[in-house]
Amino acid sequence: MGFCAFLLGSRSGIAAEIAPTKFVTANGMTVIVLEQHFLPIVEIHALIKTGSAQDPADKAGLANLVASLLDEGTTTRTSKQLSEQIDFVGGALEAKASEDFTTASARVLKKDIELGFTLLADMLQHPAFAKQEFERIRTQILGEMASDNDDPGHIAMKAFNQLVFHGHPYRWPVNGTEETLHKITLADVQAFYGREYSPSQIILTIVGDITLEQATALTQTHFGAWKKGAVAARNMKNPAPVERRTVQLIEKDLTQSTIILGHAGIPRTHADFYTVTVMNYILGAGGFSSRLMDSIRDKQGLAYGIMSHFDARLMPGSFWVNLQTKTETTNQAIAGVLSEIKSIRDAPVSDQELAEAKSFLIGSFPLRFDSTAKLANVLAQVEFYGLGFEYFVEYSKWIDRVTKEDVQRVAKQYLDPKRYALVVVGNTAKAKVKR
Amino acid sequence: MNGAHRPTMIRLKSPHLMQLSWLILASTLVLAFVSPVVAVEPREFILSNGMKVLLVEVPKAPVATVQVWYKVGSRNEVMGRAGLSHMLEHMMFKGTTKYPKGTFSRLIRKNGGMDNAFTSQDYTAYFENLAADRVELALELEADRMQGLLLDRSELMMEREVVKEERRLRTEDDPQGALVEALFAQAYLSHPYHWPVIGWFSDLEAMTLDDLQRHYDTYYSPNNATLIVVGDINADSLLPAIKQLFEPIPRGPDPKPITTLEPDQKGERRFLLKRDAQVSFVMMGYRVPNFTSEDSYALDILDSILSHGKSSRLYQNLVYEQKSSLAVGAEYSLLQTDPGLFYFYALVSPGQKPEAVEEALHREIRRLQTDPPTEQELQRAKNQVEATHVFEQDSNFRYAMLLGEAESVGAGWRKIDQFVERIRAVTVKDIQRVARQYLTEDNRTVGTLIPLPSKQPEAPSAAVHQGGP
Numbered sequence: 001m002g003f004c005a006f007l008l009g010s011r012s013g014i015a016a017e018i019a020p021t022k023f024v025t026a027n028g029m030t031v032i033v034l035e036q037h038f039l040p041i042v043e044i045h046a047l048i049k050t051g052s053a054q055d056p057a058d059k060a061g062l063a064n065l066v067a068s069l070l071d072e073g074t075t076t077r078t079s080k081q082l083s084e085q086i087d088f089v090g091g092a093l094e095a096k097a098s099e100d101f102t103t104a105s106a107r108v109l110k111k112d113i114e115l116g117f118t119l120l121a122d123m124l125q126h127p128a129f130a131k132q133e134f135e136r137i138r139t140q141i142l143g144e145m146a147s148d149n150d151d152p153g154h155i156a157m158k159a160f161n162q163l164v165f166h167g168h169p170y171r172w173p174v175n176g177t178e179e180t181l182h183k184i185t186l187a188d189v190q191a192f193y194g195r196e197y198s199p200s201q202i203i204l205t206i207v208g209d210i211t212l213e214q215a216t217a218l219t220q221t222h223f224g225a226w227k228k229g230a231v232a233a234r235n236m237k238n239p240a241p242v243e244r245r246t247v248q249l250i251e252k253d254l255t256q257s258t259i260i261l262g263h264a265g266i267p268r269t270h271a272d273f274y275t276v277t278v279m280n281y282i283l284g285a286g287g288f289s290s291r292l293m294d295s296i297r298d299k300q301g302l303a304y305g306i307m308s309h310f311d312a313r314l315m316p317g318s319f320w321v322n323l324q325t326k327t328e329t330t331n332q333a334i335a336g337v338l339s340e341i342k343s344i345r346d347a348p349v350s351d352q353e354l355a356e357a358k359s360f361l362i363g364s365f366p367l368r369f370d371s372t373a374k375l376a377n378v379l380a381q382v383e384f385y386g387l388g389f390e391y392f393v394e395y396s397k398w399i400d401r402v403t404k405e406d407v408q409r410v411a412k413q414y415l416d417p418k419r420y421a422l423v424v425v426g427n428t429a430k431a432k433v434k435r
Numbered sequence: 436m437n438g439a440h441r442p443t444m445i446r447l448k449s450p451h452l453m454q455l456s457w458l459i460l461a462s463t464l465v466l467a468f469v470s471p472v473v474a475v476e477p478r479e480f481i482l483s484n485g486m487k488v489l490l491v492e493v494p495k496a497p498v499a500t501v502q503v504w505y506k507v508g509s510r511n512e513v514m515g516r517a518g519l520s521h522m523l524e525h526m527m528f529k530g531t532t533k534y535p536k537g538t539f540s541r542l543i544r545k546n547g548g549m550d551n552a553f554t555s556q557d558y559t560a561y562f563e564n565l566a567a568d569r570v571e572l573a574l575e576l577e578a579d580r581m582q583g584l585l586l587d588r589s590e591l592m593m594e595r596e597v598v599k600e601e602r603r604l605r606t607e608d609d610p611q612g613a614l615v616e617a618l619f620a621q622a623y624l625s626h627p628y629h630w631p632v633i634g635w636f637s638d639l640e641a642m643t644l645d646d647l648q649r650h651y652d653t654y655y656s657p658n659n660a661t662l663i664v665v666g667d668i669n670a671d672s673l674l675p676a677i678k679q680l681f682e683p684i685p686r687g688p689d690p691k692p693i694t695t696l697e698p699d700q701k702g703e704r705r706f707l708l709k710r711d712a713q714v715s716f717v718m719m720g721y722r723v724p725n726f727t728s729e730d731s732y733a734l735d736i737l738d739s740i741l742s743h744g745k746s747s748r749l750y751q752n753l754v755y756e757q758k759s760s761l762a763v764g765a766e767y768s769l770l771q772t773d774p775g776l777f778y779f780y781a782l783v784s785p786g787q788k789p790e791a792v793e794e795a796l797h798r799e800i801r802r803l804q805t806d807p808p809t810e811q812e813l814q815r816a817k818n819q820v821e822a823t824h825v826f827e828q829d830s831n832f833r834y835a836m837l838l839g840e841a842e843s844v845g846a847g848w849r850k851i852d853q854f855v856e857r858i859r860a861v862t863v864k865d866i867q868r869v870a871r872q873y874l875t876e877d878n879r880t881v882g883t884l885i886p887l888p889s890k891q892p893e894a895p896s897a898a899v900h901q902g903g904p
Contacts, residue, residue, distance in 0.1 A: 017497075038495035039829055071745075079755070080746060087744035088815045090822025109822055136758065139784075143761045146785045149713045150610050253711040253889060255607045256600065287549065288528070288540035298537075301596030304604055324604050356545040363547015367564055370498045371830045 018369070018392045020379055021212055025219065027228040028200030032379050033215040034207045036372060040110035042208035044120050045376035047384055048102040049203075050196035050232070052176075053169040053315070059184050061141070061176015066192050067097040068137050070104055073128040077119075086119055093119060099170055100314040101384060107373065110209045113218065121222035124202070127193065134186050141175050152258035152425040153322070159248050160260045163421035164318050168239045198229025203383050207376040238316050239264045246421045247435050249428035257330040257426035257433075261337055262320030263416055268312040268385045272410050274398040276310050279407045281357040283344050283415075284308025284321055289356065291340050296323065302333045310414075314385070319414065330424060330431035338417050345411045348404045362396040477663075477838060477848055478670045480677075484686040485658030488677055489838050489848060490670040493831055499666020500831045501573035502562040503581070504839040507654035509556045509634075510627040510693055510772060515641065518634015521554040522598055522642055523650050527561065528552075529590045531583045536590070539576055546572055554632055557772040558843035564832055567667035571676055574662075578680040581660065584651055586644050595639055602633045610712040611782075614884045621704050622720045622776055622880040626697035656687025661842040665835040697722070697774070704880040712886035714761070715783035717793050720776035720880045723767065723873045726846045731769035732857040733865040734777060734873070738767040739816035740808050740866070741779075741799065746815070748802075749779075753795050759787045760795075772844045776880075777873065789883045803870040807863035820858050 020034040055062045071093050072079040086093045091108040104124060108116035148154045158173055165171040172180065204223070206215045242263045266276060277285075284292035284307050296306045303323040311317035321341075325333040349357075369375040382391050424433050477489040493499075512519050530536035543550040548565030550573075563573035606612045616631045623629040630638075662681070664673065700722055724730055741749050742765040753760040760781040767777040781792045828834045841848045 036495065038493070039825060041825055041829060080751065083745035084815075087746040088811075088818060090819040107826070109825060136755075139758065140754075140761065143714070143784045147714045147761055147782060152608060251889075256603045287544065288537075289544045297597055298593070301593040302600070304597055304601040324608075325600060326603060356541065360544045360547055363545075363566055363569070364549065365547070366496060366498050366566060367547075367549065370496050370564075373829070 018375075018389075020389060022383070022389070023216075025199065025223065027224065027226055028198075029219075029223055029226070030203045030383060031215070031219050032203065032205045032383060033210075033212050034205075034375065034379060035209075035211060036207055036375070037209050039372075040209050041107065041372060042110055042113050042116060042206065042210050043105065043107050043372045043376040044116050045103060045105040045205040045207070045373075045380055046120065046124060047203040047205070047380040048104065048124075048197060049100075049201045049384065051098050051100045051102055052172070052174040053099050054192075054196060054232075055169070055172070055176070055180075056188075058180060059176075059188060060172035060180040061174075062184055062188055062192050063102060063196075064097040064175045065134075065138065065141065065181070065184060066189050066196075067095045067102045067104070068141065069129055069133060069189065070095040070123045070127050072133040072137060073130050074122045074126040075128050076126065077122060079133060082119060082123070085115065089115060091116060093123070095123065097174055099174060103377075103380070105373075105376070113210060113214070117218045117222045124197065125223070125226050129186060129189055129193070131186055134189060138181060138184070142178060142181060145175065145178060145181075152252060152254060152256075152324070155250055155252070156258045156260045156322070156423045156425045159250060159423045159425075160262065160320060160421055161318070163246055163248060163423070164242060164262065164264055165239050168237055168315075170239065170313070170315070170317070196232060199223065199226045200229055200231050203380050205376045205380045205383075207372050207379065236315050239318075242416075242419050242421050244419055247433065248421070248423045249433055250423065250425040251428050252425055254327075254426045256324040256326055257333075257424050257428070257431050258322070258324050259330065259334060259337075260320050260322045260423045261334065261420055262309075262318055263420045265310045265317045265319040266312055266414060267314060267316045269314075269387075270312065270316075272414070273312055275402050275406045275410045276312075276414060277361065278354070278357050278399060278402045279344065279349075279410050279414075280308055280310050280319075281361060282349050282353050282407070283340060283411075285310075286357060286360065289360075291344065292321065292337065295340055296325075296333060296336050300332070300336065302329050302336065306337075327427045327431045330426070330428075330433055334422065334424075334433070341415050341417045345408070345415055345417070348408050351404070354402070354404055354407065358399050358402065361399045365395055479848075480674060482657060482678060482682050484656075484682060484684055486681055486684075487661045487842065488674070488681075489661065489663045489842070490668065490673060491663075491665040491831075491834065491838075492668055492670055493665055493828075493834075494667050497567050497667050498565065498831065499567040499570050499664060499668055500562055500564045500835045501570055501577065502560055502663045502835045502839050503577045504558055504560045504661045504663065504843045505654055506558060506659050506843050506845075507650070507690070508554055508558050508772075509630060509632045511650075511654065511690070512627055512630070514630075515638060516634075516646055517630035517638045518598070518632070519638075519642060519646055519650050520559055520654075521632055521634065522594070522639065523647050524552050524554045524559050524561075525594045525598060526586060526591065526647055527580055527584060529587065529594070530585050531579050532585065533579050533583075534576060536585075539580070542572065542576065548573065556628055556632060558840070560836075560839055560843075562832070562835075570664060570666070570668060570673065574664075574677060574680050577662070578684065581655055581657065581681070581684055584655075586647050586651070588644055591642070591644055591647070595642070598633070598639055599636065602636065602639070605633065606631065610708075610710055610884050610886075611716050613710065614708050614716055614718055614882050617706060617708055618718050618720050618778070618880060618882045619776070621706055621882065622700075622722065623697055626695050626773060627693065628697070628773065628775070653688070653690050657681060657684050658686045659690060661839060663835045663839050663842075665831040665838075693773075700878050700880075702877050706880075706882050707885050708882060709885045709887050711889050712884060714785060715789040715792075715886055716884040717781045717783060717789050717796070718778060718882045719780075719793070719796060720778040720882075721874050721878050722774060723777040724774050725771045726769040726844070726850065729857075730869050730872070732854075733861050733869040734767050735769060735820070736813065736816045736858065736861045737803070737866050737869060738765050738777070739819055740803075740812050741765040743816065743819050748799055749781075749796075752799060753781060753792065757795060759784055759792050763796075770840050770844050770846060789885070793881065793883070800870065800874045803867060804874070807867040810863065813861070813863055813866070817858055817861075821855060824855065
């Protein structure tokens with residue numbers, strides 16, 4: 001077992017290689033450029049600092065509807081023309097909203113870089129929001145919601161968020177609900193776009209076979225005329241804590257119970273983020289070496305997959321464990337999850353667990369940006385959360401300094417085996433879930 | 436991992452991925468061949484025991500993927516033991532004398548790597564994604580478990596439960612997964628593509644240690660395997676290490692070829708699947724040739740014209756114009772050991788009839804049979820194929836998968852080089868010809884998911900219960 005002796009001292013060289021250039025344009029757009037010349041491809045990735053958290057309370061799904069309409073026609077190109085132009089060169093255009101931000105991106109071969117910028121800039125600056133496209137996409141999203149109800153995991157997550165984010169912007173699914181989607185008008189879409197989309201709200205990340213000079217010139221040509229807008233005010237809000245054990249059972253004719261158990265979490269910029277990352281790795285994020293996997297899957301054979309998550313967002317997100325187990329073992333699995341949550345609070349983790357968690361988190365860091373698209377995504381989010389590009393150099397230090405005492409402290413502080421939300425989707429009568 | 440037509444089993448997907456249906460996976464993880472626009476060609480070596488080694492130097496990031504592909508999948512199973520290959524894949528993580536249970540993944544993890552495995556109809560593959568300077572650890576561990584796997588009765592009993600949970604997750608409780616399984620069972624009567632990769636419940640119950648041991652002894656030998664390393668490596672300095680680790684493993688017997696053929700289909704087959712579901716789903720599978728046929732190139736382009744991108748025919752007509760489907764697609768992979776299915780699928784919009792959606796699919800097929808596609812459509816499809824080849828190499832993992840798949844189904848990675856040339860030569864007449872020859876009524880199997888109302892009404896708001904402490 002000579003390989004066990006590997007130490008992780010040689011990583012700083014790797015991190016230092018990610019050295020992007022950042023500048024801000026005259027109209028206020030943040031631009032990040034990273035040259036990568038191994039393959040003739042370019043990723044142009046726009047992060048817009050708005051998402052479903054900015055939806056009006058009764059119009060959940062608005063940010064997503066706006067994003068979905070970006071590539072459905074501009075003032076000079078129909079929906080079909082946009083798709084024909086990008087498909088003809090084998091590229092891809094995408095737009096997607098999430099809770100805190102929206103992304104719109106173009107991925108093209110180097111020879112098509114001009115087209116990539118043209119289409120992405122057109123989508124972002126001149127969306128047409130035609131009435132018939134608005135109606136069509138809204139109907140499409142409503143249909144997808146119906147289809148989502150064939151996915152027990154989706155049903156469970158939707159219910160869980162409503163329990164944990166009661167009265168909070170993260171409460172509803174990004175695509176809204178049937179009720180709220182029906183309330184959205186075309187005027188709402190136009191107003192949201194007018195308010196939320198402007199150069200100062202955008203982080204444009206360009207990664208690939210392009211020079212800094214080219215990227216700068218293309219940005220100026222395609223985005224330079226976009227009028228500077230005001231920076232939108234943002235209210236930050238913490239979710240109200242789950243006050244007691246809250247159980248929601250959703251009856252569905254299934255052979256397995258889909259279980260989600262958890263409560264509120266922490267924001268991405270929290271000082272304890274890295275300590276929580278280490279603790280969560282040991283608890284249930286560490287794949288086959290996590291405690292939950294070892295106990296629930298390997299020792300008891302209760303589930304195919306089980307994982308714990310700290311979804312750290314701009315505002316505090318949530319912590320949850322999810323798994324599927326056959327109806328008959330629902331209570332056994334829930335008890336197993338709670339027991340692991342309890343034990344990581346009650347006793348320090350072992351030296352070995354801590355060392356292995358750290359060495360995975362540090363050693364696997366480069367795998368997080370091993371493709372152009374992943375790299376563009378990570379760079380944009382590092383900028384969005386204000387982590388600074390030293391993130392790429394310092395990450396290993398932030399992980400490495402975590403101690404056993406720190407792990408137990410954050411387990412006690414951020415995990416609660418008594419006050420949590422529990423959602424079970426399945427044959428809940430037969431499962432006899434304890435209330 | 437790559438959709439329905441080759442129901443590949445990933446041993447563990449992240450719960451985020453679990454929330455995606457196979458439909459989404461199918462549309463994002465479609466494999467295609469690599470063009471001559473390859474940044475670096477693989478270097479091929481054959482070890483003294485017959486193991487093929489492909490090494491690709493990609494210095495763009497300090498990472499690598501190590502993959503070992505065995506030419507064994509559900510097509511190598513027999514009636515009554517469906518799912519044996521996939522079960523063995525799970526058991527491959529149970530340890531050897533040198534690296535006991537739990538050691539494998541722990542060692543990979545503590546060295547910053549991620550490991551997993553997947554099984555398809557045609558192959559079983561194991562992989563480690565890790566920092567390039569840890570490649571030798573992955574090699575050592577893979578060489579170790581190529582022989583001397585410890586198969587333990589109580590471990591089998593435990594893992595059987597895990598695989599049953601996996602089957603519940605993917606098939607029993609997933610209406611679309613259930614329809615895919617039924618489609619293959621109907622389209623193939625005698626060939627092993629008839630049964631699902633994950634196996635039937637009763638076959639999983641019946642599996643014994645002897646079955647697993649025999650399967651392992653038959654198929655897990657260097658002469659039935661391909662080792663692929665793609666990443667920031669130096670082939671010349673890595674090769675000696677590979678030889679040292681793998682060459683001591685003796686050559687095994689050559690597995691007997693699978694000779695069962697599927698007779699020609701003589702007449703349409705139709706079936707319904709009625710179960711608790713929200714939306715209807717339609718699938719149509721046509722029996723078509725694989726890479727061994729010249730027609731496979733025209734079929735590949737045909738697939739592209741029908742379903743690649745939002746400007747493709749199926750999306751434009753069924754989703755955009757008629758609004759009868761929420762999602763629609765066609766799938767064809769020429770990388771199959773035996774002839775597979777060219778299949779269509781449509782997720783029916785609420786309020787629309789599956790019969791009307793099926794008819795719309797037939798109409799698109801008839802259009803291609805009557806009038807050839809335009810030159811513009813043909814050129815778009817060719818451009819998409821070529822661009823996909825370049826994008827594919829952006830990920831070491833995906834590129835290694837492509838090589839592994841080409842090798843494991845018997846096409847060989849060199850065939851990849853010819854692919855774009857052949858694709859470039861496809862004409863609109865070729866496309867019309869293959870549409871007429873293969874996409875016929877007598878050659879198709881049509882399956883429709885008919886949603887039944889839930890047994891008990893869903894009333895989530897009424898189901899909130901609170902309790903202490």
